[in-house]
Amino acid sequence: MLADSGPLTRECVEHALASDRPVQVIIVDNGSDDGVPEALDRAYAADDRVSVVYNRANLGFGPAVNRGAAQARGKLLLVLNPDCLIEPDTISRMAAHVGPHTGIVGAVVQDEAGHVDPASRRRDPLLARALATKLGRGSAGIDITGPLPTGAVPAEVVSGAILLMPRSVFETLGGFDEAFFLHCEDIDLCRRARDHGYQVLLAGDVRVMHGKGGSSRHRPVFVSRHKHRSMYLWFRRHDPAAKQPLVRWLVWLGIWSHFLLKIPGQLLRKRR
Incomplete structure (x- = not known):
């Protein structure tokens, strides 16, 4: 591929x-x-x-x-x-x-x-x-x-x-x-x-x-967004901890907060 x-x-x-x-x-x-x-x-x-x-x-x-x-x-x-x-x-x-x-x-x-x-x-x-x-x-x-x-x-x-x-x-x-x-x-x-x-x-x-x-390297934010989405999807599909609503919400919040925090550094590296 x-x-x-x-x-x-x-x-x-x-x-x-x-x-x-x-x-x-x-x-x-x-x-x-x-x-x-x-x-x-x-x-x-x-x-x-x-x-x-x-x-x-x-x-x-x-x-x-x-x-x-x-x-x-x-x-x-x-x-x-x-x-x-x-x-x-x-x-x-x-x-x-x-x-x-x-x-x-x-x-x-x-x-x-x-x-x-x-x-x-x-x-x-x-x-x-x-x-x-x-x-x-x-x-x-x-x-x-x-x-x-x-x-x-x-x-x-x-x-x-x-x-x-x-x-x-x-x-x-x-x-x-x-x-x-x-x-x-x-x-x-x-x-x-x-x-x-x-x-x-x-x-x-x-x-x-x-x-x-x-x-x-060409599209770091695009790739990162899908990576974080897939991480959460895998968690929902396979991790027993996902059965707990509060834990599920905290994981969702943590994953997408991590994604947002990484964007400035990714854009800076791309410009270089």
Whole structure:
């Protein structure tokens, strides 16, 4: 999926096509105006492994993935951010961890300097854990500290930057919940997979470079607004604490107050 995601998209496609197993690359364009989707369409016009789906509008991450998945023919689906670069054996190594009860396999995402994104493996962002994270009580918070595993381990949440799923599981879950426009759709998908009895695994032996945020830099307030909306939506859907009206109201107030407080800094950074 891409929406003004920048030049890394071309590299993303090149790396995917260099995979050591047959692939079908479906590029889903969410109304980009940078010309990248059209350029890729022309560049791979003679390659039947590559196709471009034009949404002509920004439908959001999950809805875009769902439309791409509807055209996929393989038994395994790889959801890949356009700023992620995989190695030739990445898909094979992730697929090696797929078993009869596997729902989702994630990988360790990191930046060019090798710094691991904490979102590679996290706990559900329940209210109590979010507060523990804010208070610096790491062991009770959302992030999982310590050395990464050398193989596949169960996880509550893995990063949506790269997800491998059996197609049958994706269809059973109904794909991504399209109520989430941006952010938290991967957390929701992992939660629903576990609720259906599927395993969510982190392939600790697979590293993927993630460029992070081409479209986020162009429209920081837009992205932040949807991120905060999705945080509240996830809370309402999955956190038992949301059953209490007063707690629900306080969380709503806290989330949107946080959003408003961040706007000046985001606008200042954008001008720079």
